[in-house]
Each structure stands twice: as C-alpha cells, then as structure tokens.
Amino acid sequence: MTEFFSLWQDVHWQAAWVLLLVVLWPMVRWLRQQGQARWPWLAEPATQAQPVFYHSKIAAFMATRGDQPVQSPGLIRWLMPLQTLLRTLLVILVLLALAGPFYWQALPQQVRQAEPIRDVTLVVESSVSLVLEDYAENDQPLSRVAVLQQVLDEFVAAMPQHRFSIILYADQAFTLMPMTADRNTVRAELPRLLPYLAGRTDQAMGEAMALAIRTMLADTQRPKDYDPLLVVVSDGLQARSRLSLADVIEYARLNDIAIHTIGLGGQQDLSTRSSGLIYQPLETASLQTLAAETGGQFVAVYDPNALRQAFAQLQLRAREGVVEQGEQWRAVSLAHWPLLLALGVAGLLLLIHVLTHYPLRGWRRGHE
16 A cells, blocks of 8 residues: 555646646536526426435335335435545546656666667678688687677677677678678678688678768668777778779768778787688788777787787777667556546445435335
C-alpha cells in the first residue's frame, strides 16, 4: 500500500486540463440544484406518484401490478445521499483516468535501446600477400589474414552501439558486409575474409575507398550527427591503383571524411621467411599519404599486439565527440487505478439501484 501511494507523489498528467472538470462538475451540479430550488419548473417532473408512507401490504400489492414499490422511508433517507455521493465519486474517477496519469520509470541497463552512435567502415585488402606468415604469437607463425581476422573480431565485439560495414579489395572491390548494427552478423562474416577472394593483386585499392565513401554518403539510415569512421587495413600499394589515390584523397576531403590507415606486415628476418611467393614487405608511403592528406591517422603494426593497440586507439577515436547515452526512462500509465475504482463504485451504484427499486421478496414476506 505504501508503494502504491508513493507512485502518486511524482505523478504527471498527459491531459492536465481535464482536471479542471473535476472542480467544475460539482459546481455545475450545485448550480443546477440551486436553480431547481429557485425555479421549480426546472425540476424534472415525477414519472409516477409515490405513496407518502410505507406498508408491506401496499408494497406487495404494487408489486403484483408491476409498479415499483416504495421502500422504507428510513432506507431511502440513508441510501439516496450515498447514491449521490457515489455518482459524484464515479464522475471524478473517470475524469482522473481521462487526464492520463503516469510516472517516469528508469529502464534497467539490459533493456535500454542501443542506438547506433557512429558508422565504422572497414576497407580490407584481400590480395595474395595476406597469406604471408610473418607474424608470430606464442612462438607460432601466423599469417597476416589470421591475425587480422582475430583482431577485427575483438574490435567489433568491443564496440556496441556502432554500425559496421566491410569492403574487400584486390583485383576488384566489393562489399562483403553492408552497414549494419548487428555485431553478431559482422563477426560471422569475418571468416570469409580470405586472400584470393577478390583477386591476387591490389589494383582496386582506390576503387574500394571510393566505394566506401559513396556508400557512406548514400546511407539513408545514418544517424543525425553523422561522423563516419573509415579505416583502411592493407600492407600497402604493391601495384598501381586503377583509380589514383590523389582522386580518392580529393573525394574524401570534399566530403570531409578522414581516412585512417593501418599497415600490415611483420618484421621477420629475411633468412627465416618461407613462402612460395616473392616476399612483399609493408609499403607505408601510400598509407601515410592517405592518412595525412585527409586528416586521418596512420599506424604500422609489426606484431599482433601492435595491431590490437591500433584498433584500441580507433575505439577511443570512435567515442570522441559522442555523448554517451545517459539513464533512459519510460512512461508508466496509472490510468487503470481510477478506472478500477470507478468500476467498483459503479457496482455499488447498481446494488443501491436494486435495493431501492427491487426489494427482496424474502424481506417482504417476513413483514407481511
């Protein structure tokens, strides 16, 4: 009961003006009664003459004729004021319900709506050079693509409330994963990030970045304060890009989009490298130019931990300038309480109506 009354301490109203009727209605009723007393012709005419005294025989006779029997004067004197009071209370309760009472309730953390706060587009190279095993972890050789898959999975898992898309490139550029806020779907697509998937060389590097920027600008579901994060993960430009990097830089600067670049490539000694391919070391010049000319950041990573640190810096950058969601609230209606009370009052009025118009036969027989 204490909790029930505490809810009404901080109550708000959706239509507070309805509360004026709670005050006006009794005033109108009082004015009507005053008018009937001053001008009798305003009073409602009686539908049937009633006896001025009560007798059980008369009541039984009127019941056999189908007329409404008169009740005991004492009973009427007690029930009629109560009936008037209950009618007034019924109207007040209905008006309170129509006013829409509610209170604000804080949402638990687990049910709060997670709105995307930033778009992250990953442009990832998938040329043949990513099969090179020039990384090592726990004394085990790892290929560039294996390290990249592992760190990207950690990166996506650690960034809720963000949207992600993945664009692959080699000989061609295509979208592996369109922009989505479903982190589980993005993580499920990461194993498909394999060399040879888009060809062998990296000639589509410029096309991939242009595709990413064009997709960002065409996204109709982007947040209001749109501040995308474009990240290019590559071991550098080994072949000539079909779309020049100068054109890509101009396109990015025109749309105020910074390109952040991460360079893949271990520092394994030449004598220990074993591969059926000609070794392709990390080329940093193109990646540095892209980042410097567009206001982004370049990081060269030579071991798995450095790659994790690079993506950790991107996490911090993704949160810069973003206002974290505070406590969320929802409106909880209280209109059902006055409605339930009104239903109970209506039941009492019905009971009084039955007692005053249809007396119990057993009671009549006992007084005959």
